[in-house]
Amino acid sequence: MAEGITYDHIIAGTGLAGLTLAYKLSQKKEYQDKKLLLIDKESKTKNDRTWCFWEAGKNDFESIVYHQWPQLRFASTQLNKELDIAPYHYKMVRGIDFYKYVLEAINVAQNITVVQDSITQLEEQDDTVVVHTSANTYRGQQVFKSYPDRLAHTQDQFVWQHFKGWKIKTQTDQFDPKEATLMDFRVTQGNDTIFFYVLPTSEQEALIEVTLFSKDILVSEAYDPYLKAYIGDTLGIADYQVEEEELGAIPMTTYNFQQSRSTRIIPIGTNGGSVKASSGYAFTRIQRDIEALIPFILKNKLDEYTFPRNRYVLYDKIFLNAILTGKTSGAEVFTRLFKKLKPQNIFKFLDEEGSFLTDLKVFTAPPTLPFLKALVEELRGL
Numbered sequence: 136m137a138e139g140i141t142y143d144h145i146i147a148g149t150g151l152a153g154l155t156l157a158y159k160l161s162q163k164k165e166y167q168d169k170k171l172l173l174i175d176k177e178s179k180t181k182n183d184r185t186w187c188f189w190e191a192g193k194n195d196f197e198s199i200v201y202h203q204w205p206q207l208r209f210a211s212t213q214l215n216k217e218l219d220i221a222p223y224h225y226k227m228v229r230g231i232d233f234y235k236y237v238l239e240a241i242n243v244a245q246n247i248t249v250v251q252d253s254i255t256q257l258e259e260q261d262d263t264v265v266v267h268t269s270a271n272t273y274r275g276q277q278v279f280k281s282y283p284d285r286l287a288h289t290q291d292q293f294v295w296q297h298f299k300g301w302k303i304k305t306q307t308d309q310f311d312p313k314e315a316t317l318m319d320f321r322v323t324q325g326n327d328t329i330f331f332y333v334l335p336t337s338e339q340e341a342l343i344e345v346t347l348f349s350k351d352i353l354v355s356e357a358y359d360p361y362l363k364a365y366i367g368d369t370l371g372i373a374d375y376q377v378e379e380e381e382l383g384a385i386p387m388t389t390y391n392f393q394q395s396r397s398t399r400i401i402p403i404g405t406n407g408g409s410v411k412a413s414s415g416y417a418f419t420r421i422q423r424d425i426e427a428l429i430p431f432i433l434k435n436k437l438d439e440y441t442f443p444r445n446r447y448v449l450y451d452k453i454f455l456n457a458i459l460t461g462k463t464s465g466a467e468v469f470t471r472l473f474k475k476l477k478p479q480n481i482f483k484f485l486d487e488e489g490s491f492l493t494d495l496k497v498f499t500a501p502p503t504l505p506f507l508k509a510l511v512e513e514l515r516g517l
Contacts, residue, residue: 142172144432145266145275147254148282149175151186152404152421154237156279159195159425161244165433170246172273174266176253179238182231184381185300185342186418187315187334189223189482194422199232202336204315209473211320211466218317218478225315227334227342228418254282257400264399277437281404283386291391292455295351296415297384299358300332300344303366303375310335318473320466321369322361328458328465331365343370344381348458348465352384385415389452393442401437403428408442412451414485447487450494453509460512462505475500 203226207218252268266273316333328348335341345361392408431440483489
């Protein structure tokens with residue numbers, strides 16, 4: 136046991152959700168008499184990921200927004216459209232900037248300890264949780280678990296959103312740093328959904344990412360032909376240098392991660408269901424979910440905390456059912472959405488902030504029959 140200390144809370148896994156929770160708690164005066172421990176196997180010193188999100192206002196991490204775009208573009212074989220997204224901006228936060236900012240704040244707090252170690256087991260006992268690691272054992276009153284277990288692919292609708300991105304630098308001006316490409320479907324789709332992001336940060340630099348929705352994650356090298364073909368054939372860029380790479384996978388699933396949780400091991404982040412099942416977006420949702428969780432922590436009433444579940448759970452089930460069962464395609468659905476609707480209404484829907492009327496417009500914009508068939512199937516399964 137680590138020096139016999141029992142922590143009030145332990146955060147197991149310091150990804151976006153774990154570090155967000157630690158940072159927000161570190162800013163609360165009423166939490167300064169609590170003992171908090173963070174455990175992760177990674178040192179968080181690499182720029183290993185990028186988070187992008189749309190937002191109409193500002194957030195707690197506004198000072199580390201690396202770049203933002205006032206306009207977006209959507210492209211497919213049927214549509215190439217510039218999107219006026221005011222009052223929204225599309226924003227980018229780099230992993231390395233987030234880690235540095237949060238860890239600097241946490242290190243100032245006298246009541247927070249950070250340990251680099253591999254977690255091997257969480258053992259729930261009557262009044263505490265024992266966290267076993269490769270090098271030690273820790274005890275906490277409650278644990279916030281932000282790393283995912285192996286997911287059961289047969290439970291509810293499930294697909295991986297997996298991606299590889301290249302940050303490239305060109306010899307000549309090729310990009311408009313005021314416009315990002317949100318989705319570009321101008322690639323052979325096959326049985327999976329495939330599209331690209333183009334996120335310029337200057338006239339000669341951009342993060343270009345290929346994203347797939349499929350049951351299986353590819354090996355790193357398998358993404359490269361997609362990126363090379365897109366940069367060369369679609370963007371028409373022949374002379375460029377790859378400066379950085381990022382690789383990742385996000386579960387898009389309607390599985391209820393909170394259904395079997397205890398009052399002592401609370402799942403958060405991806406492991407808690409904060410990833411939007413129909414889009415894979417997580418940054419803003421994680422901020423929202425952590426904000427909702429904190430009052431229960433401060434009042435020591437985590438046994439009363441319930442993760443929000445609303446009508447959008449059914450909407451996500453219908454969306455994933457329609458695409459994953461081949462009733463329609465991701466390219467067709469998103470093309471219809473951006474052709475018929477204002478992007479602001481789509482954002483509100485994906486943020487789960489739309490009115491019922493707005494939601495209805497979103498659902499009737501794509502091909503209607505596939506969504507109706509998906510609705511019937513999902514209602515039968517309830």
